[in-house]
Amino acid sequence: MCIFCIHYRLHKIEEVKNLWKLKSSKTILQIETAWEQSGFLYIVTEYCCNGSYCNWVHFNFSLRDVLNHMSEHGVSLDVAEVLHVIYMVASVFLSY
Numbered sequence: 001m002c003i004f005c006i007h008y009r010l011h012k013i014e015e016v017k018n019l020w021k022l023k024s025s026k027t028i029l030q031i032e033t034a035w036e037q038s039g040f041l042y043i044v045t046e047y048c049c050n051g052s053y054c055n056w057v058h059f060n061f062s063l064r065d066v067l068n069h070m071s072e073h074g075v076s077l078d079v080a081e082v083l084h085v086i087y088m089v090a091s092v093f094l095s096y
Helices: 003-021 053-060 063-072 079-095
Strands: 031-037 040-045
Touching: 003 031, 003 040
Parallel strands: none
Antiparallel strands: 031 040
16 A cells, blocks of 8 residues: 555544544534445534535534634644645535
8 A cells, every 4th residue: 555545544534533522512513423444434424404514514614613622622733734624614615
């Protein structure tokens, strides 16, 4: 297996660990379970009562609250990861 693939896999596993750390947050879509199968990572989240993840983010998201909650629970992000979070949220809003 290539080094990039191993690094990518470890990064995704770390992301799932962070979701578990943030399970008590009201501003984070709640993780229910996660597993790897045939090289894919599956993440099951709570039901989005507003119909879709896009609607859930639109009604529940506050970047400041999310970043504060992450720091309170020992989840540290480097600059690239913070920019990735902002990019992902922006892409949801742009598709809304």
